[in-house]
Amino acid sequence: MRILQYVLAVILSTVLLTAGQTGKIAGRVTDSGSGEPLIGCNVLVFGTSSGAATDANGEYYIINLVPGSYDVEFSMIGYAAYTASGVQVNIDVTTPVDAA
Numbered sequence: 001m002r003i004l005q006y007v008l009a010v011i012l013s014t015v016l017l018t019a020g021q022t023g024k025i026a027g028r029v030t031d032s033g034s035g036e037p038l039i040g041c042n043v044l045v046f047g048t049s050s051g052a053a054t055d056a057n058g059e060y061y062i063i064n065l066v067p068g069s070y071d072v073e074f075s076m077i078g079y080a081a082y083t084a085s086g087v088q089v090n091i092d093v094t095t096p097v098d099a100a
Helices: 004-018
Strands: 022-028 042-047 051-053 058-066 070-073 084-091 094-096
Touching: 022 084, 042 058, 051 058, 084 094
Parallel strands: 022 094
Antiparallel strands: 022 058, 042 051, 042 070, 070 084
């Protein structure tokens, strides 16, 4: 019985130590005039090598971000660039950041 308790304690410790350590930013980018999704808009997180491009619905997601505060830049040819400042990323949480 003691061996079973020991094995169970080791397994639970391992699970807790390997729990999520990063966060995620996701959202949708649209044209402010028409509300249509912007396909292929570049989304970059300053201070990291992370970024994404929007899909056919104007949606994007950026995973594996270390918790902290970031500036997120949205840019696309023919549109003014937009920067969302002070975006808070937390462990195991998806932070929504939309842009128009």
